[in-house]
Amino acid sequence: MHFNTCKLAIATLLISIFGVTSTLAQQRAEDKNQATEYHHKKESAKRTHKGWKLVWADEFSGNKIDTSSWRRCHRYGSPWNRHMSMLDSLCQVKNGVVQLYGINKPEKYQDSLNFLTGGLESRGMRFIRNGRIDVRARFDCAQGFWPAIWLMPESELPWPEAGEIDIMEHLNFDSYIYQTVHSGHIEGLRQPKTQHDHKEPVDLSCYNVYSVEITDSEIIYYINNRRTFTYSRLSPEPEGQYPFDDYDYYMILSAQLGGHWIGPIEADQLPVKMEVDYVRFYLPKSNRVNK
Helix, strand or coil: CHHHHHHHHHHHHHHHHHHHHHHHHHHHHHHHHHHHHHHHHHHHHHCCCCCEEEEEEECCCCCCCCCCCCEECCCCCCCCCCCECCCHHHEEEECCEEEEEEEECCCCCCCCCCEEECEEECCCCCEECCCEEEEEEEECCCCCEEEEEEEEECCCCCCCCCCEEEEEECCCCCCEEEEEEECHHHHCCCCCCCCCEEEEECCCCCCEEEEEEECCCEEEEEECCEEEEEEECCCCCCCCCCCCCCCCEEEEEEEEECCCCCCCCCHHHCCEEEEEEEEEEEEECCCCCCC
16 A cells, blocks of 8 residues: 555655656747747848848837837827727737737726727827838727728828828728728818728738838838729829828827727627837838938
8 A cells, every 4th residue: 555655655656756847848839939920020120121220120029118219108088099098908018019008997996988098109209201100900899990091191280181091900700901091182082082991811820010101202001012903193283182291190000989880799708909010110221221
């Protein structure tokens, strides 16, 4: 009986040691994979597109938001920021990505709204004029969820006279994303009419790189470096048709919920999140101005 007890204890100890060893091996493998992914990510940041130079990037490689580049989006009355909150858990940097959430209001959290969202903007800190921007991102799907990557001008003019450039917007469970420009000409329904928006199918199960190039004559959209849509300056140019090379533009990353375009929010489908792996700003190599 004593012998059997010893054998059982030894077997239990071996199983325990094997389990710990297996767990450590698994952790080492995960750490190695993360290190390899981080290395590849940093190496890819060094490689610029032909004719462009990288002037600023956030690879989200730390454990907190870089407040020299980003500020939290505040709550106002527009559909996209109606549910914005300063709650820390709505905007986190983890494992090399920034995570922006849309959630049901936590129990006992004091807020007048039942749904809360997180967002970041680079207004007043990071901006670009006549350049290229790449953003690698993925996002969940839910009824009422509206993740977006977009640009607004550093201007005091009323919207949309100085323009707006929407690099990516996704609604609900759509199998495609929207790429859109806004201007006074477009929103004022001035003649001649111009095609200013585009729907492009995407694989929502993985990360995609959403890009835009802004020049003095056209805005060119890409997904995974594949050209998808172009908005051009008309000649002769109608008033307010192409303000996009007149202003510096800053970035907004927003996990939006609800609004007349998106429809009702389904509380039982929350929480949802948008994850951004990196944001990269480029200028033409011939341009000596570093934003």
